[in-house]
Amino acid sequence: MSTTTLNKKNGNHSSQLENLLEIKNLKTYYPVKGGFFKHTVGHVKAVDNISFEIKKGETLGLVGESGCGKSTAGRTILRLIKPTEGQILFDGKDITNISGKHLREIRKDMQMVFQDPYASLNPMQMVGDIIAEPIYNFMKKSKEELKREVMDLLEKVGLPPDAYYKYGHEFSGGQRQRIGIARALALRPKLIIADEPVSALDVSVQSQVLNLLKDLQKEFDLTFLFIAHDLSVVKHMSDRIGVMYLGNMVEIADKDSLYAEPLHPYTKALISAIPSPDPRQKKERIILTGDVPSPINPPSGCPFHPRCPMAMEECSKTKPVLREVKPSHRVACHLY
Ligand code: SF4
Numbered sequence: 276m277s278t279t280t281l282n283k284k285n286g287n288h289s290s291q292l293e294n295l296l297e298i299k300n301l302k303t304y305y306p307v308k309g310g311f312f313k314h315t316v317g318h319v320k321a322v323d324n325i326s327f328e329i330k331k332g333e334t335l336g337l338v339g340e341s342g343c344g345k346s347t348a349g350r351t352i353l354r355l356i357k358p359t360e361g362q363i364l365f366d367g368k369d370i371t372n373i374s375g376k377h378l379r380e381i382r383k384d385m386q387m388v389f390q391d392p393y394a395s396l397n398p399m400q401m402v403g404d405i406i407a408e409p410i411y412n413f414m415k416k417s418k419e420e421l422k423r424e425v426m427d428l429l430e431k432v433g434l435p436p437d438a439y440y441k442y443g444h445e446f447s448g449g450q451r452q453r454i455g456i457a458r459a460l461a462l463r464p465k466l467i468i469a470d471e472p473v474s475a476l477d478v479s480v481q482s483q484v485l486n487l488l489k490d491l492q493k494e495f496d497l498t499f500l501f502i503a504h505d506l507s508v509v510k511h512m513s514d515r516i517g518v519m520y521l522g523n524m525v526e527i528a529d530k531d532s533l534y535a536e537p538l539h540p541y542t543k544a545l546i547s548a549i550p551s552p553d554p555r556q557k558k559e560r561i562i563l564t565g566d567v568p569s570p571i572n573p574p575s576g577c578p579f580h581p582r583c584p585m586a587m588e589e590c591s592k593t594k595p596v597l598r599e600v601k602p603s604h605r606v607a608c609h610l611y
Pocket of ligand 1 (some may be wrong): 539540541577578579580581583584585586587590595607608609610
């Protein structure tokens with residue numbers, strides 16, 4: 276998406292050119308313990324050296340099969356998980372190693388919307404208290420101000436005022452996700468990381484929640500990292516899209532460029548699996564053989580080479596680097 280379009284979409288100007296988030300060579304490895312003394316015998320390379328940036332007001336979609344490391348990447352960026360290596364720059368500040376009150380302070384500006392709206396709400400708390408909690412923890416507000424803010428948030432996410440006095444189990448999945456969104460918005464964050472926010476919902480309510488997120492993005496001047504496995508959902512939401520495979524970023528491009536001309540063989544296979552809106556239009560589907568290899572012992576060279584229909588000799592020896600092959604279109608593949 277061009278800067279002009281991005282500015283029009285969000286209704287503001289020069290600040291849109293700045294990066295809100297910059298991720299440099301990020302790695303998140305989990306130790307694997309083994310043997311009688313439970314020594315570290317290896318590592319799960321959940322995120323293995325990814326770099327990207329998100330501009331203010333933009334939505335970057337992160338896609339890939341389950342287990343590709345996209346959720347771990349999101350949680351590492353939020354600093355819910357400690358990064359093993361690399362750098363996370365948020366709004367110009369290096370937050371890679373901050374802790375204590377500095378981390379607490381930065382959390383106000385970065386919030387998460389979780390996949391499972393059933394599990395993410397405390398069943399013992401009234402909805403009003405769930406949404407009020409972050410405001411209460413971070414800001415000094417009178418009881419009346421707090422209640423007014425919560426009522427305002429309920430209205431913004433399309434819930435009636437009496438939702439304040441109810442409990443999570445009294446709502447449908449879509450309504451619970453609206454409560455989760457209201458809670459995420461309570462501190463007026465700059466960045467929202469939405470991790471599969473609609474995948475637990477009925478198809479009939481998915482688009483309502485997605486459209487709500489889009490409307491709130493404009494109203495609250497939000498930047499999104501939108502994580503999902505469903506490429507149609509990601510297409511609907513994103514300005515740019517990054518494709519992950521086995522902890523690696525294999526392609527990243529503007530949405531239109533990625534869908535019109537995917538370059539990486541893995542992206543081509545994912546896109547070929549999206550059903551065509553016109554059933555008369557025949558699409559050639561690329562079926563991938565084999566399973567995703569283990570991130571404990573990833574393949575040498577290109578991580579995709581055991582499943583790649585285009586693999587060459589070089590692919591099992593040298594790992595391709597993510598590099599720009601067209602304006603705003605980067606790919607990690609020896610074919611380019
Ligand atoms: Fe396929 Fe080789 Fe490209 Fe990897 S580097 S995606 S194995 S062609």
